[in-house]
Amino acid sequence: xxxxxxxxxENRVIKVNMLARVEGEGGLYVKxxxxxxxxVKLKIFExxxxxxxxxxxxxxxxxxxxxxxxxxxxxxxxxxxAVHAIEAAFGINxxxxxxxxxxxxxxxxxxxxxxxxxxxxHAPDFLGYPDAIQLxxxxxxxxxxxxxxxxxxxEIVKLxxxxxxxxxxxxxxxxxxxxxxxxxxPLLERLKWARDAALETARWVGTLPFPDLEFDYEFxxxxxxxxxxxxxxxxxxxxxxxxxxxxxENHFVEEHVAHSNALQSYRKGGGIYFVGPLARFNLxxxxxxxxxxxxxxxxGIGVTCRNPFKSIIVRAVETVYACDHAIHIIDxxxxxxxxxxxxxxxxxxxxxxxxxxxxxxxxxxxxxxxxTILDAKIIPPTSQNQRIIEDDxxxxxxxxxxxxxxxxxxxxxxxxxxxDPCISCATHFLKLDIDRR
Numbered sequence: 397x398x399x400x401x402x403x404x405x406e407n408r409v410i411k412v413n414m415l416a417r418v419e420g421e422g423g424l425y426v427k428x429x430x431x432x433x434x435x436v437k438l439k440i441f442e443x444x445x446x447x448x449x450x451x452x453x454x455x456x457x458x459x460x461x462x463x464x465x466x467x468x469x470x471x472x473x474x475x476x477x478a479v480h481a482i483e484a485a486f487g488i489n490x491x492x493x494x495x496x497x498x499x500x501x502x503x504x505x506x507x508x509x510x511x512x513x514x515x516x517x518h519a520p521d522f523l524g525y526p527d528a529i530q531l532x533x534x535x536x537x538x539x540x541x542x543x544x545x546x547x548x549x550x551e552i553v554k555l556x557x558x559x560x561x562x563x564x565x566x567x568x569x570x571x572x573x574x575x576x577x578x579x580x581x582p583l584l585e586r587l588k589w590a591r592d593a594a595l596e597t598a599r600w601v602g603t604l605p606f607p608d609l610e611f612d613y614e615f616x617x618x619x620x621x622x623x624x625x626x627x628x629x630x631x632x633x634x635x636x637x638x639x640x641x642x643x644x645e646n647h648f649v650e651e652h653v654a655h656s657n658a659l660q661s662y663r664k665g666g667g668i669y670f671v672g673p674l675a676r677f678n679l680x681x682x683x684x685x686x687x688x689x690x691x692x693x694x695x696g697i698g699v700t701c702r703n704p705f706k707s708i709i710v711r712a713v714e715t716v717y718a719c720d721h722a723i724h725i726i727d728x729x730x731x732x733x734x735x736x737x738x739x740x741x742x743x744x745x746x747x748x749x750x751x752x753x754x755x756x757x758x759x760x761x762x763x764x765x766x767x768t769i770l771d772a773k774i775i776p777p778t779s780q781n782q783r784i785i786e787d788d789x790x791x792x793x794x795x796x797x798x799x800x801x802x803x804x805x806x807x808x809x810x811x812x813x814x815x816d817p818c819i820s821c822a823t824h825f826l827k828l829d830i831d832r833r
Contacts, residue, residue: 485746504552515542671755
């Protein structure tokens with residue numbers, strides 16, 4: 397009698413009408429033929445949101461507030477890439493305390509975004525729970541720790557950005573208002589607790605069960621010689637790339653594919669690349685703070701990590717870094733005389749790229765003499781990771797063809813969530829079809 401769990405030669409279709417715990421709407425199609433993966437498509441069918449078109453004809457000063465609306469989880473990333481690009485076009489340099497405040501604001505976003513992913517979206521996969529609510533029944537202290545950590549990240553964004561969601565205090569040249577030292581001091585003790593809690597988070601996720609998978613990726617991330625990358629640096633890879641941000645479009649290309657409303661990015665010449673926490677960690681380990689390095693070692697990943705399923709650990713390590721770096725900024729903060737440097741608009745083109753929680757976020761603006769946006773280009777991390785997600789899924793399915801239907805489906809969902817995809821940014825659930833014939 398045939399073993400019902402042996403599906404190597406059985407034709408079947410697996411459908412997941414809604415993949416929870418991702419942001420946006422999309423679908424996945426996997427075709428298996430003659431016991432081989434014949435096709436993999438990450439189908440993004442969320443309607444295009446047309447933000448680049450919205451920006452044309454608007455004043456440069458409106459861009460930070462408009463781009464913040466692209467994402468409710470990582471609005472700071474959109475604002476930072478936007479202001480850096482416009483400042484590059486105007487020849488403006490923001491440094492000193494204002495630069496530090498921008499990094500502090502980014503730390504708040506990393507904390508709240510990473511912690512949301514770790515505790516609410518991804519940990520349930522590893523522990524066999526359908527959602528964080530069920531997880532909380534058996535791990536109440538862990539989930540409580542995660543919720544408190546996320547709140548601290550939100551508090552930083554609210555203090556500096558004016559509100560937790562879609563902040564409104566960022567402007568070209570700096571901020572509309574800046575905090576006093578006394579405004580920031582209440583965060584210090586909270587952040588010291590958060591740093592310890594993030595260290596405990598790294599140790600906790602390091603004990604999760606991980607598949608033994610490592611791949612030879614091309615990692616791409618910003619790199620700064622003196623600090624872990626958030627807002628500035630050159631774009632580098634472990635395969636020899638080393639370019640200025642302004643050179644991005646000479647090395648990376650977007651194209652439309654029939655099965656997706658989001659454009660897909662690749663290196664010129666057809667190369668697939670990987671952005672996000674795993675890329676940052678592997679390319680910038682030496683720039684981590686001592687606390688973050690301790691988290692990396694106590695969680696078991698050491699100085700390099702090529703297992704995409706262990707991205708949850710790297711997010712915890714980066715959360716430790718964000719807490720520690722925020723403490724350092726507040727300790728050394730002196731309120732600037734002005735909340736912004738003088739801004740004089742001029743015609744030109746500017747490029748900006750910062751490290752959103754999910755990876756590099758590139759902006760380019762062409763502006764006329766009056767400061768009006770003539771053209772805009774925005775390339776979010778999930779668009780850049782679409783091809784590597786498909787590639788990961790192909791390899792995962794090839795390695796697990798004999799798994800029963802339910803286990804294979806859950807494995808595919810988990811592999812997608814390794815990237816914490818923000819489908820809304822790239823153009824809420826994923827529909828999975830596995831066609832075996």
